[in-house]
Amino acid sequence: MSKALIFLGAPGSGKGTQAKLLQEKFDFIQISTGDLLRKEVSMGTSLGLKIKSVINSGKLVNNNLVEELLKVNVNEKQNYIFDGFPRSLEQAMFLENFLLSKNIKLLKVFYFEIDINYVIKRILDRKICAICKKEFNITLHKIKNDICPNCNKPSLLVRGDDNEFTIRNRIQVYLEETFPILDFYKKKNKDILIRINAMDAIDVVFQNISTNLSVILNEDKY
Ligand code: AMP
Numbered sequence: 001m002s003k004a005l006i007f008l009g010a011p012g013s014g015k016g017t018q019a020k021l022l023q024e025k026f027d028f029i030q031i032s033t034g035d036l037l038r039k040e041v042s043m044g045t046s047l048g049l050k051i052k053s054v055i056n057s058g059k060l061v062n063n064n065l066v067e068e069l070l071k072v073n074v075n076e077k078q079n080y081i082f083d084g085f086p087r088s089l090e091q092a093m094f095l096e097n098f099l100l101s102k103n104i105k106l107l108k109v110f111y112f113e114i115d116i117n118y119v120i121k122r123i124l125d126r127k128i129c130a131i132c133k134k135e136f137n138i139t140l141h142k143i144k145n146d147i148c149p150n151c152n153k154p155s156l157l158v159r160g161d162d163n164e165f166t167i168r169n170r171i172q173v174y175l176e177e178t179f180p181i182l183d184f185y186k187k188k189n190k191d192i193l194i195r196i197n198a199m200d201a202i203d204v205v206f207q208n209i210s211t212n213l214s215v216i217l218n219e220d221k222y
Pocket residue numbers: 011033034035037054055056058059060061062063066083084085086087091161170
């Protein structure tokens with residue numbers, strides 16, 4: 001039976017960074033609805049243009065569309081880390097039925113706890129390489145002249161929605177629509193939630209999740 005994890009947390013809490021690292025160590029692949037939507041935008045279709053304007057406003061893209069992306073990209077043969085989905089109670093309920101229909105077992109929900117004031121600086125420091133698509137924190141990685149440490153070219157860009165105005169909207173949407181999902185999962189099963197201190201350094205968070213995940217996978221065998 002395939003397995004799933006959900007990464008829940010504010011924008012900039014490091015869910016994507018950790019999901020990308022974990023898929024190199026564990027037999028899980030990252031499903032980032034944000035990445036899937038940005039891929040659609042990059043194709044320049046009329047749908048992509050509409051998605052772009054919603055993303056840049058900081059609001060949530062239409063449920064049907066995001067759910068359709070999941071249907072196309074998730075199958076019963078892989079284990080998944082859901083990064084950025086669900087983002088509302090409606091999506092959480094959709095995911096319940098969807099996982100059931102695919103015979104995928106939800107193992108845990110990792111909640112990335114972070115001080116909201118801290119995420120604004122973190123997101124404003126974020127740049128993404130147009131070539132390798134890796135993310136870097138310009139302060140942490142001491143980036144100069146937008147040179148990507150991985151590609152060694154001046155290929156680092158700012159995401160269209162990583163500006164202060166949009167970030168504040170994204171945080172508001174998170175607090176109003178996404179944060180209540182925590183209660184939904186707590187009420188369903190009090191053991192499903194694992195709190196992670198997302199203020200820690202990347203390697204510390206990675207170690208923390210890895211240790212938890214190894215235990216969870218071991219317990220799941222029996
Ligand atoms: P992210 O890359 O997860 O920060 O997502 C960037 C943007 O994509 C969000 O601010 C939303 O506009 C959109 N988005 C990502 N995931 C979802 C989702 N599950 N439901 C609706 N919109 C989403």
